[in-house]
Amino acid sequence: MPGTIKEVAERAGVSITTVSRVINGNPKVRQDTRERVYEVIKELGYVPSAIARGLTLGRTHTIGLILPEIADGFFSQVIRGADEAAVRQNFHLLVSTFHSHRSDEELSFRLLGEGRVDGLILMDPTLGDDFLMEFHRSSFPIVVLCKKIKYTNCKYVVIDDLQGAYQAVVHLIKHGYKRIATIRGPLDNYDAFQRLAGYKSALKDYNIKLNPEYIVDGNFQWEGGESAMHILLDLVQPPDAVFAANDPMAIGAMEAVKKRGLSIPKDMAIIGFDDIELARLVTPPLTTVHLPMYELGAMAVESITGMLKGKSTRRKNILKTGLVIRKSCGC
């Protein structure tokens, strides 16, 4: 421990109030007093205790970040974005996973009740609305990630999947592809639904008739993409381009195309969704829709700190995706 405010005060021959003033940049301190205090502070290597401050101010300058998983290409980017935003604002990040806690209740205990954090970022698709409601009632700053909140007015940040899919399909259209198919995700998945909607919307805007045969089911897995692509290739008139609702399916689809001795993108252009690590490593490198996970984490933190500072932040934030153009689309 690098000393306390009391020691500094004694050594500088002033009261602790004065030291506190100096620390907090209060202008009502005579210049020479201030200097003397600073000197002692440096001499002692004194650093104010965040805990004591936390107790008096009721603020810890810490934000909790709860994720379903940490060692994951996406979630780890969220953490990184949150970390950097936190550092920028001089906040700390308490990171933990959801699954490791026995229950929602315990989690709320550990972070909020205990007063460890000034706000909470929650990223968990399984989060119940009732659970959030409880939190929100406590008027505790809380931001939910990647989940539309209907019944409570919790703040949340989501990614605009529809726009991403739209952009991808438009890219294919502008490439000149005429027969654009899609491999969609599971029907009950909200994201999958949005991506399909984006696909449809793009076709519609460019007056391309929707061919029901060109919408084939996938399961968000590699294998699903592969078999879906086989179905498409077996069509009397196969598509010349495919938008897969996620990268694993896109890569599976690429496998199928290659197995038939066809070439990508000459015989079949492919665009994926997610921008996983592997996307740039496959041959040809996969053009795909990048999910702004880094920004998601950063924006969540900013949203929290904004609330803390009393700014009236938006309840809903939508993050735009970005098309990462590689080779599989024909570029």
Next chain:
Amino acid sequence: MPGTIKEVAERAGVSITTVSRVINGNPKVRQDTRERVYEVIKELGYVPSAIARGLTLGRTHTIGLILPEIADGFFSQVIRGADEAAVRQNFHLLVSTFHSHRSDEELSFRLLGEGRVDGLILMDPTLGDDFLMEFHRSSFPIVVLCKKIKYTNCKYVVIDDLQGAYQAVVHLIKHGYKRIATIRGPLDNYDAFQRLAGYKSALKDYNIKLNPEYIVDGNFQWEGGESAMHILLDLVQPPDAVFAANDPMAIGAMEAVKKRGLSIPKDMAIIGFDDIELARLVTPPLTTVHLPMYELGAMAVESITGMLKGKSTRRKNILKTGLVIRKSCGC
């Protein structure tokens, strides 16, 4: 805020001391009193303030984890390991990156001086011994990861690279390969050095003469592995197996082999080191040495909590690697 101890006390008609006793499981409380207090606690949804506790006890039950990077396949595993170990011990994890801070000094300020954490896990290859010395003098629980500490007696956890390399090469030997080469890493890299030592040691133990031509330089990059392999293949008597000092080089080497129209593992067996994500995705899947990053994080946390509990933990912990057997070795 879910109330304070005082409110609980009033409502239960006891003193705050008694409430405190109940909370902390002190047996010197009459059963019915205890029950009454518990009831009020539940009623109020009371949770003790970690901050206030921290102030009195001088313990925050929080461990700081500092890494060079977060969104990285290895570091994120360290975080996960640390998180799970922390949860097991009812500790919290304050995660941050090193690079984002302006200086060592600032980092020490932010985490230790402020008294936010009870201990610190540092993972940064660029850490200076003098810096660590400073920390250690303060007798603050601190564990350094993946770095041998010479001059100070800071605790540290390292991964046994030598043993990993040894194991890999022995595996090749037992496969029956006679001409085993290695693509080593940069000479100034400690890990690269250890891996080379493991290679040599294995050959020696199995009475295989070291062929200097079979040790070729790499740079830990994909390209380095590829060109190194070309050199090996151009030898009058090329090797029949190669141990690459990391996965990227191993994968680059695989490319070179494939480009020559040779097959893996029939014409050339390959083993890598690291077990990066991509290793299991290449064709054939790469046999490689797995780095126990998860365990590293977990052990670091356990080391810290051990120190905190006054246990005499080892100053030095060596983690064993594990051989991940896939297809590239001929298995």
Next chain:
DNA sequence: TTGTAAGCGTTATCAT
């Protein structure tokens, strides 16, 4: 400009 003292929510010491 500076200082005194109360208060933040706990735990711990000492009485009772």
Next chain:
DNA sequence: ATGATAACGCTTACAA
């Protein structure tokens, strides 16, 4: 078995 009170290190009225 229970309670009053000091202490932890800080901020902040309020006084001087």
